[in-house]
Amino acid sequence: MYLFDTHAHPHLCVKTPLDTLVNRAKSAGLIGMMSVAIDPASAREAIEHSHQYPGFIWPTAGIHPTSVSDDEQLSELEAILQTNDIYAIGECGLDFYRDNHPSAGLQTDYFRAQLDLAQRYDLPVIIHSRNADAELVPILLEYPNVRKVIHCFSSPWSVVEALLDTATWFSFTGIVTYTNYDPYVIQNLPLPRIMIETDCPYLTPLGHRGASNEPAFVSDICSKLAAIKSLPPQTIASATTQTAIDFFKLPIEIPTP
Numbered sequence: 001m002y003l004f005d006t007h008a009h010p011h012l013c014v015k016t017p018l019d020t021l022v023n024r025a026k027s028a029g030l031i032g033m034m035s036v037a038i039d040p041a042s043a044r045e046a047i048e049h050s051h052q053y054p055g056f057i058w059p060t061a062g063i064h065p066t067s068v069s070d071d072e073q074l075s076e077l078e079a080i081l082q083t084n085d086i087y088a089i090g091e092c093g094l095d096f097y098r099d100n101h102p103s104a105g106l107q108t109d110y111f112r113a114q115l116d117l118a119q120r121y122d123l124p125v126i127i128h129s130r131n132a133d134a135e136l137v138p139i140l141l142e143y144p145n146v147r148k149v150i151h152c153f154s155s156p157w158s159v160v161e162a163l164l165d166t167a168t169w170f171s172f173t174g175i176v177t178y179t180n181y182d183p184y185v186i187q188n189l190p191l192p193r194i195m196i197e198t199d200c201p202y203l204t205p206l207g208h209r210g211a212s213n214e215p216a217f218v219s220d221i222c223s224k225l226a227a228i229k230s231l232p233p234q235t236i237a238s239a240t241t242q243t244a245i246d247f248f249k250l251p252i253e254i255p256t257p
């Protein structure tokens with residue numbers, strides 16, 4: 001069974017050495033992980049990690065909506081994209097969860113700028129959205145052909161319905177393992193549009209409560225999806241792994257058993 005973590009933050013997993021994280025991930029059946037940036041500095045770290053673990057860690061570059069500040073960041077981001085080391089733009093998006101976050105106007109400008117970059121560099125986009133469905137959907141509909149994944153998807157079915165005719169995928173975290181999780185969206189989403197992720201070090205799955213989250217735990221999310229969709233875990237694992245490889249255009253061959 002082969003798994004892939006489409007959204008990890010190894011640069012934030014400071015409690016465990018990267019070597020240990022990678023080894024435990026490989027033992028859990030992972031054949032790779034995206035190292036997702038939140039600003040230019042973490043994008044450079046992600047590239048470094050990808051050089052340390054070539055063919056296993058794949059870097060992204062982007063500016064998280066709560067990290068946006070000045071125009072310098074966008075030119076730094078574009079300079080990083082020009083290195084051709086990057087497999088996705090993100091995470092970027094909208095986050096209106098707290099009043100002290102950057103203004104809606106600034107967040108929207110940065111989000112559009114990054115969607116434009118994705119179009120220009122032919123890269124997929126990893127989207128972060130919190131308390132922002134009403135603002136997010138119309139912007140995404142302006143970019144129907146840009147490949148995008150809404151990470152840690154926890155919005156209602158109406159958001160899926162609005163985007164299903166566009167190049168949009170939906171990715172699920174350890175939240176699906178929590179006891180109050182409503183499985184409706186996963187029950188109804190076609191498997192080819194689903195990806196799985198840990199978002200580590202955040203959102204530790206239920207069975208590991210108290211521990212820091214890590215890529216190895218993506219297997220828990222796979223098992224939970226299998227239970228919700230009444231499919232064997234192997235089916236979920238191989239479908240989501242192949243979807244991730246295709247979505248990010250990764251040069252990975254899935255080993256044949």
Ligand SMILES: [Zn+2]
Pocket residue numbers: 007009036091199
């Ligand atoms: Zn994240």
